[in-house]
Amino acid sequence: MTTTLGVIMNGVTGRMGHRQHLLRSVLAINAQGGVALSDGEKVLLRPVLVGRNAAKLAEIAAEHGIEDHTTDLDAALADPENLVYFDAQVTRARVKAILRAIEAGKHVYTEKPTAESVAEAVALAEAATAAGVKNGVVQDKLFLPGLLKLKRLVDGGFFGRILSVRGEFGYWVFEGDWQAAQRPSWNYRAEDGGGMTLDMFPHWQYVMENLFGPIRSVYAQTTTHIPARVDENGRAYDATADDAAYGIFELEGGIIAQINSSWSVRVNRDELVEFQVDGTEGSAVAGLRGCRIQHRSTTPKPVWNPDLPVTVSFRDGWQEVPDNAEFDNGFKIQWEMFVRHVLEDAPFPHDFAAGARGVQLAELGLRSAAEGRRLTVGAL
Structure with missing residues (x-):
């Protein structure tokens, strides 16, 4: 059996977001048939591309056959089919966007550093814990x-x-x-x-x-x-x-x-x-x-x-x-780990608390x- 998981990807017009996370992780996972869960079920990822440059988003989406792209983050967060929010923006824009995702009840996976200051990084970890959402940071x-x-x-x-x-x-x-x-x-x-x-x-x-x-x-x-x-x-x-x-x-x-x-x-x-x-x-x-x-x-x-x-x-x-x-590609491996963490509570030690220690x-x-x-x- 195969199901689909909506993943909001914010920042895929940047080098890391595009190459490592979209191409070599999310799309590569789909190309192999999805993430395999412990019960044998396969999960395909449906990327929703978000960013500030509509033309560039449309170009990337067209090149890779992706249907969903928008400059409206709130609209993407409002869709109940999108369970995961991923952030690969510049560091300065990250905290505000992640807090919006947490408030919307999304599970959050993000590039590091999670914030520019320890106070902000700890606040993110506390907010995610209080909201009961799964959270993870890239440690490739x-x-x-x-x-x-x-x-x-x-x-x-x-x-x-x-x-x-x-x-x-x-x-x-x-x-x-x-x-x-x-x-x-x-x-x-x-x-x-x-x-x-x-x-x-x-x-x-x-x-x-x-x-x-x-x-x-x-x-x-x-x-x-x-x-x-x-x-x-x-x-x-x-x-x-x-x-x-x-x-x-x-x-x-x-x-x-x-x-x-x-x-x-x-x-x-x-x-x-x-x-x-x-x-x-x-x-x-x-x-x-x-x-x-x-x-x-x-x-x-x-x-x-x-x-x-x-x-x-x-x-x-x-x-x-x-x-x-x-x-395998380290970014892809960690994406698969986080998806299993979200869907079947598999272990994922690289959480926002770990990210805060890096900051x-x-x-x-x-x-x-x-x-x-x-x-x-x-x-x-």
């Missing part, structure tokens, strides 16, 4: 093949006692003058909710919490390396948000994590994001898809001698972790950078 990095392999190593005790985590994320985003920027200009305007810290610290929060343990303190340094850029319409503008954030985090158990995030760095690594985890029994380097390991028993014994050339390749001493599983880390990171000191990450 947990479903990357590389991090799934890393989680497998952690759960299997490969590392022994974990000592440290080192993360490198980023790439060069063109300034927009002689080559078009590959990120939207609002990312670089603080007044529009942009900034590296607000964008990426929520990601690092749930990655560290789910793989290694709760975060106890943060020290961060943020900066705007490129102060002037050119937007999508060829107009110069001042970059008022941070485009790089360098963080040191202390985790439960004494693990020290260092994560550099920058849109002003040229890539000299295998993937756009890599995490190195070092433990007493072994180490691993995980990226988006791959994961390499070096066990204690196979660790070489380097000797520092700057007067002699290196005669071995250190990379050759690492072993690739096998897939041992089929890895908390971003807020503390920005405050740490402004005050030049380490801050405790307390319970919300």
